[in-house]
Amino acid sequence: xxxxxxxxxxxxxxLQMPETKPASEYVNGHIIxxxxxxxxxxxxxxxxxxxINQVAEAPxxxxxxxxxxxxxxxxxxxxxxxxxxxxxIPFTPEGNVPDNFDLPPDWTIEILxxxxxxxxxxxNILHCLEHGSHLGWFVDPDDxxxxxxxxxxxxxxxxxxxxxxxxxxxxxxLTVDQVFSWLSMR
Numbered sequence: 001x002x003x004x005x006x007x008x009x010x011x012x013x014x015l016q017m018p019e020t021k022p023a024s025e026y027v028n029g030h031i032i033x034x035x036x037x038x039x040x041x042x043x044x045x046x047x048x049x050x051x052i053n054q055v056a057e058a059p060x061x062x063x064x065x066x067x068x069x070x071x072x073x074x075x076x077x078x079x080x081x082x083x084x085x086x087x088x089i090p091f092t093p094e095g096n097v098p099d100n101f102d103l104p105p106d107w108t109i110e111i112l113x114x115x116x117x118x119x120x121x122x123x124n125i126l127h128c129l130e131h132g133s134h135l136g137w138f139v140d141p142d143d144x145x146x147x148x149x150x151x152x153x154x155x156x157x158x159x160x161x162x163x164x165x166x167x168x169x170x171x172x173x174l175t176v177d178q179v180f181s182w183l184s185m186r
Contacts, residue, residue: 014076023067026076027123034078035115040141040183044111045080047182052083055172060086062106062167070101073131077124083107085167104128107135107167112142125149135165144180 014026024033037045045066052064068082082105092098108128110121118138125136129151136149145159158164164174 011071011074011076015071023069023078025078025124026071027120028075032120035113037080038113041080041111041113043183043185044139044141044179048081048109048179051172051174052081052170055170056083056086056167061169062086063089065105068101068105070103070105070128072102072104073127075124075127077127079105079108079124079128080111081107081109083109083167104131104133106133107137108133109137109139111139114142122147135167137164139179141180141183144176146176146179 008029009026009031011026014031020033022034022036024031026032049064049066052062056062056064062083062085064081064083066081067078069076069078070082071077082101084101085106088103088106090098090101090103105128108125110125112118112121118140122138125133125138126149129136129149134151138147138149138155140146143159145157146164147155147157148165149155150165158176161175161177164176164179166172166174
């Protein structure tokens with residue numbers, strides 16, 4: 001849903017507004033509210049964060065944040081999963097995780113919801129890649145596919161047993177089939 005505005009809103013003005021549920025994003029001067037996550041979306045998001053953090057957090061390689069607002073390059077977006085390399089997490093002087101992340105994630109993961117427009121979601125992944133992200137995944141639960149994107153390369157559509165790219169220093173191997181097998185909880 002795009003909210004109509006009487007005058008253009010700046011990113012600074014948007015960031016001063018109260019948060020919405022579900023989250024709203026600021027893209028090209030427009031406020032776009034993300035759809036409420038449903039079952040498949042929530043399951044995939046939760047499992048992706050858990051599986052990535054299981055191998056990345058203890059050795060302090062990276063951390064996967066669900067629904068983390070990232071404001072950079074004139075946009076404020078909320079990727080379904082934002083993975084940051086440990087050394088890029090902007091810890092507070094006390095060593096805590098801050099509230100504000102004014103930088104792109106190293107790896108952004110978006111899970112398409114039925115009410116979302118694919119090109120709008122892909123636009124956010126491309127924006128991340130243009131501003132320093134190293135990897136983007138576009139997960140489509142209806143199509144059982146993952147489109148992965150790397151900076152300045154053609155996107156690659158993966159299905160079935162195709163291995164998915166992950167940070168090379170993570171001890172993790174995932175295929176498209178493995179990711180979508182998480183939808184079955186029997």
